[in-house]
Amino acid sequence: MSVQERKExxxxxxxxxxxxxxRELAEQQGWDAVTTRRLAERIEYSxxxxxxxxxxxxxxxxxxxxxxxxxxxxxxxxATSGAPAAEGPRARVSALAHAYLDFAGRHPAVYDAMFQLDxxxxxxxxxxxxxxxxxxxxxLETLAEVAGDGVDPGLxxxxxxxxxxxxxxxxxxxxxxxxxxxxxxxxxxxxxxALPADA
Amino acid sequence: MSVQERKExxxxxxxxxxxxxxRELAEQQGWDAVTTRRLAERIEYSxxxxxxxxxxxxxxxxxxxxxxxxxxxxxxxxATSGAPAAEGPRARVSALAHAYLDFAGRHPAVYDAMFQLDxxxxxxxxxxxxxxxxxxxxxLETLAEVAGDGVDPGLxxxxxxxxxxxxxxxxxxxxxxxxxxxxxxxxxxxxxxALPADA
DNA sequence: ACTCGATGCTAGCACCGCTAGACAACCGAG
DNA sequence: CTCGGTTGTCTAGCGGTGCTAGCATCGAGT
Numbered sequence: 298m299s300v301q302e303r304k305e306x307x308x309x310x311x312x313x314x315x316x317x318x319x320r321e322l323a324e325q326q327g328w329d330a331v332t333t334r335r336l337a338e339r340i341e342y343s344x345x346x347x348x349x350x351x352x353x354x355x356x357x358x359x360x361x362x363x364x365x366x367x368x369x370x371x372x373x374x375x376a377t378s379g380a381p382a383a384e385g386p387r388a389r390v391s392a393l394a395h396a397y398l399d400f401a402g403r404h405p406a407v408y409d410a411m412f413q414l415d416x417x418x419x420x421x422x423x424x425x426x427x428x429x430x431x432x433x434x435x436x437l438e439t440l441a442e443v444a445g446d447g448v449d450p451g452l453x454x455x456x457x458x459x460x461x462x463x464x465x466x467x468x469x470x471x472x473x474x475x476x477x478x479x480x481x482x483x484x485x486x487x488x489x490x491a492l493p494a495d496a
Numbered sequence: 497m498s499v500q501e502r503k504e505x506x507x508x509x510x511x512x513x514x515x516x517x518x519r520e521l522a523e524q525q526g527w528d529a530v531t532t533r534r535l536a537e538r539i540e541y542s543x544x545x546x547x548x549x550x551x552x553x554x555x556x557x558x559x560x561x562x563x564x565x566x567x568x569x570x571x572x573x574x575a576t577s578g579a580p581a582a583e584g585p586r587a588r589v590s591a592l593a594h595a596y597l598d599f600a601g602r603h604p605a606v607y608d609a610m611f612q613l614d615x616x617x618x619x620x621x622x623x624x625x626x627x628x629x630x631x632x633x634x635x636l637e638t639l640a641e642v643a644g645d646g647v648d649p650g651l652x653x654x655x656x657x658x659x660x661x662x663x664x665x666x667x668x669x670x671x672x673x674x675x676x677x678x679x680x681x682x683x684x685x686x687x688x689x690a691l692p693a694d695a
Numbered sequence: 696a697c698t699c700g701a702t703g704c705t706a707g708c709a710c711c712g713c714t715a716g717a718c719a720a721c722c723g724a725g
Numbered sequence: 726c727t728c729g730g731t732t733g734t735c736t737a738g739c740g741g742t743g744c745t746a747g748c749a750t751c752g753a754g755t
Contacts, residue, residue: 304732333712343735345714354712412671420671448683455672456663456680456687463662464655472611472619473654481655484647488655488688503701532743542704544745553743 312350314340316360323361323406328414331357359416365407366428372400373435386442390490393439394461394482401465408469412462433458445491457489511549513539515559522560522605527613530556558615564606565627571599572634585641589689592638593660593681600664607668611661632657644690656688 318339322331333354337344351357376396377389401408410416411429419425437454444453464481467473473481517538521530532553536543550556575595576588600607609615610628618624632653639656640649663680666672672680 332710334710344712345736346734348713349733412666412669420669421673452676452679452683456659456683459662459666459672459680460655460659460684461662462666463658463660466665467611467658467661470611470619473658474620477651480651481658484651484655485659488690491687531741533741543743544705545703547744548702 308350311340311342311346315347315350315357316364319357320361320364320407320410323410324404328358328406328409355415355417358410358414359418361407362410362414362416362418363426363428365404365411366426366432368404368407369397369400369411370428370432370435372396373432374438377435377439385492386439387486387490387492389439390443391483391486393436394486395479397436397461398465398468398478398482401461402469405469408465413466440490443490443492448491453489460485460489507549510539510541510545514546514549514556515563518556519560519563519606519609522609523603527557527605527608554614554616557609557613558617560606561609561613561615561617562625562627564603564610565625565631567603567606568596568599568610569627569631569634571595572631573637576634576638584691585638586685586689586691588638589642590682590685592635593685594678596635596660597664597667597677597681601668604668607664612665639689642689642691647690652688659684659688 315336319331319336322336322339331354333344333347336357337347340346347357351360373393373396376392379392381388418429420429433454436458437450440454440457441450444450464473464478464485468475468478514535518530518535521535521538530553532543532546535556536546539545546556550559572592572595575591578591580587617628619628635657636649636653639653643649643652663672663677663684667674667677
């Protein structure tokens with residue numbers, strides 16, 4: 298069955314190519330520029346090929362979103378584990394927040410695919426895809442220790458995440474001046490993180 | 497020049513009709529359903545008429561956004577002034593937050609026009625339209641008193657607004673379960689509002 | 696009463712997401 | 726080695742989008 302295996306491999310390769318190309322095009326020119334025609338041309342296949350891999354444009358966005366979620370989780374864990382342990386939770390939370398906003402700023406198209414556009418992915422649901430759950434888990438790990446007494450860590454993480462999301466989207470849409478983004482982040486961390494002992 | 501005045505009046509009426517119809521259609525079926533053809537049919541004119549009032553669809557969204565911003569400002573002021581003064585700033589901020597999120601939930605299309613879609617409006621800029629400035633001012637009035645010592649009230653308001661915006665958008669997009677929305681709001685208010693004296 | 700400019704219309708452009716149906720290339724069987 | 730059938734890809738096209746050119750009609754001012 299080597300022939301069939303080869304075909305499956307090639308097919309998987311092409312699927313990765315589609316997702317990577319869609320992402321690249323979106324980062325370069327925005328999601329509006331990601332049309333099935335342009336995407337097909339870039340991968341050097343005709344449009345219907347896209348539909349043999351994905352149900353439609355929405356699913357392609359969803360695939361980019363999943364990829365992005367996995368990367369975001371890695372990025373966040375790297376940022377928090379990189380912060381000096383001696384500096385306590387405050388430093389970890391700050392590193393987490395900055396890493397999150399940095400990711401959103403660096404990969405706006407991927408961020409949009411995850412949280413702004415409709416990728417057809419189920420959130421906050423039992424059958425939420427693993428990468429999305431894992432992204433949330435990466436936040437939870439660091440934020441749980443500053444949730445405060447009697448506060449559900451999950452709920453606290455949701456609130457913190459929402460706040461970061463608000464900063465990310467409003468800043469990128471030009472609703473908030475980019476200049477003082479860092480000060481806003483610090484202010485948010487100061488207020489939201491209930492500090493057990495130190496300041 | 498009564499003739500000309502009448503024409504101008506009729507023209508202004510028709511412009512209001514366009515905006516109101518666009519808003520209505522968006523609230524009923526979402527902004528995707530607001531196409532120039534459908535909109536033209538509803539106002540009982542042909543498509544090109546729309547373009548004699550607005551540069552394009554974007555400007556129509558912008559007009560809805562401005563209308564919404566004015567309403568939001570009124571709503572927020574009503575909510576904060578309605579809160580019993582005796583209960584202190586905490587109650588006012590809570591009322592403000594709930595009013596904001598309630599507005600976003602009640603008028604999702606208008607909220608999208610303001611903060612999610614591109615209406616071509618300049619934000620955080622000197623020539624930002626008055627209704628938008630006023631909406632921000634309505635937030636600032638109540639939030640300034642809980643910004644805390646040494647914290648720029650404007651910056652604090654931006655952070656608070658961003659957090660509310662994050663909750664609003666993530667909740668409405670199904671990214672956060674709607675069930676505990678109120679608890680999230682209270683948690684946010686508890687943490688962000690620096691309370692001068694009482695609890 | 697007639698001219699002429701303003702105004703709204705029909706028709707059409709280029710593009711969108713998506714799909715039906717024709718066609719070619721390849722595989723396994725005889 | 727040839728043939729039949731399946732698998733896969735392409736061309737062409739559908740109904741929709743935002744937007745615009747150019748014509749026809751209507752009404753105001755002389």
